[in-house]
Amino acid sequence: MPLLNASPIKKDQDAPFVAKAKNGDFSAFETLVNRHEKRLYRFAMNLLQNQEDAEDVVQSTFISVLEHLHTFREEATFATWITRIASNTALKLLRKQKNTPISLDEATDENEEGFIPHPDFIADWRHDPSKQIEQRELQSILDKAIETLPEKHRLVFMLRDVVEMRIDETGKALGISNANVKVRLLRARLALREILTRRFGDESKRIFQTHNHGEAHSDKTSARLLFQSYQE
Amino acid sequence: MKCEEMLRMLNDYVDGEIDPAICDQFESHLEDCNPCQIVVDTIRNTIKLYKDGEVFEMPLAFREKLHQTLRERWSKKIENP
Numbered sequence: 001m002p003l004l005n006a007s008p009i010k011k012d013q014d015a016p017f018v019a020k021a022k023n024g025d026f027s028a029f030e031t032l033v034n035r036h037e038k039r040l041y042r043f044a045m046n047l048l049q050n051q052e053d054a055e056d057v058v059q060s061t062f063i064s065v066l067e068h069l070h071t072f073r074e075e076a077t078f079a080t081w082i083t084r085i086a087s088n089t090a091l092k093l094l095r096k097q098k099n100t101p102i103s104l105d106e107a108t109d110e111n112e113e114g115f116i117p118h119p120d121f122i123a124d125w126r127h128d129p130s131k132q133i134e135q136r137e138l139q140s141i142l143d144k145a146i147e148t149l150p151e152k153h154r155l156v157f158m159l160r161d162v163v164e165m166r167i168d169e170t171g172k173a174l175g176i177s178n179a180n181v182k183v184r185l186l187r188a189r190l191a192l193r194e195i196l197t198r199r200f201g202d203e204s205k206r207i208f209q210t211h212n213h214g215e216a217h218s219d220k221t222s223a224r225l226l227f228q229s230y231q232e
Numbered sequence: 233m234k235c236e237e238m239l240r241m242l243n244d245y246v247d248g249e250i251d252p253a254i255c256d257q258f259e260s261h262l263e264d265c266n267p268c269q270i271v272v273d274t275i276r277n278t279i280k281l282y283k284d285g286e287v288f289e290m291p292l293a294f295r296e297k298l299h300q301t302l303r304e305r306w307s308k309k310i311e312n313p
């Protein structure tokens with residue numbers, strides 16, 4: 001069930017409020033805050049896994065937006081601009097807490113480079129969770145899933161797939177090579193896919209590794225090949 | 233193209249950054265290999281859910297403090313631009 005449709009290019013719906021806020025209208029600025037605060041908070045929580053830190057990041061982000069609004073040249077959307085500010089703020093905080101960018105170092109990735117865990121639960125999803133599950137419950141499922149990732153994978157996933165940074169930007173932000181960004185991203189995506197497919201996948205249509213003794217069914221045959229090659 | 237190679241190129245394919253010549257091979261593999269197609273679909277679903285995630289409850293006390301702080305900063309900025 002592919003859910004991804006090409007999304008049309010949208011006009012920045014925040015632009016009129018940005019213009020008013022630039023002219024000194026606080027209520028326009030507050031509208032922008034109301035529109036984005038929850039999303040940024042959630043983003044910061046996913047990234048930092050700590051409420052106090054998330055609050056710090058959201059507050060510093062909006063203060064920085066307030067102070068630098070006049071420099072925002074509207075080449076990107078307002079949402080993109082503030083998400084970038086929030087991710088920079090969050091990364092700075094992480095670095096400060098660790099003193100050195102320990103978890104962001106490359107050395108530990110060397111052995112991982114060649115190892116990609118093979119997909120285990122392979123089944124189409126029963127439905128579109130965003131339509132079938134209550135928003136709050138869905139969010140809790142997504143948050144719990146991302147909590148289980150090691151920080152270095154979580155960061156790459158958030159920056160690349162949520163903030164939509166390019167690979168080189170992500171690498172630069174984290175101080176790691178593009179190759180490492182790619183490996184970590186793949187591992188993060190596969191890990192999240194695994195967790196969510198266990199939850200949303202259609203158990204009755206799951207493709208199993210074991211049901212393949214001499215059967216000619218093409219799906220099962222290719223499933224077997226899939227697993228053999230992943231395990232080599 | 234083998235399934236294992238597919239897995240290594242999964243990101244490039246999902247992100248639309250795959251070499252066009254390889255993309256054809258990738259897609260013809262998908263036509264014949266249901267498990268790989270499902271992995272691609274479910275990876276896309278996964279990314280989309282996180283990308284589209286919207287509302288999250290923000291602690292009310294924090295929200296009040298945030299708006300208060302911003303209001304004060306705003307006044308200061310107007311007074312001393």
Ligand SMILES: [Zn+2]
Nearest residue numbers: 226235265268
């Ligand atoms: Zn395959």
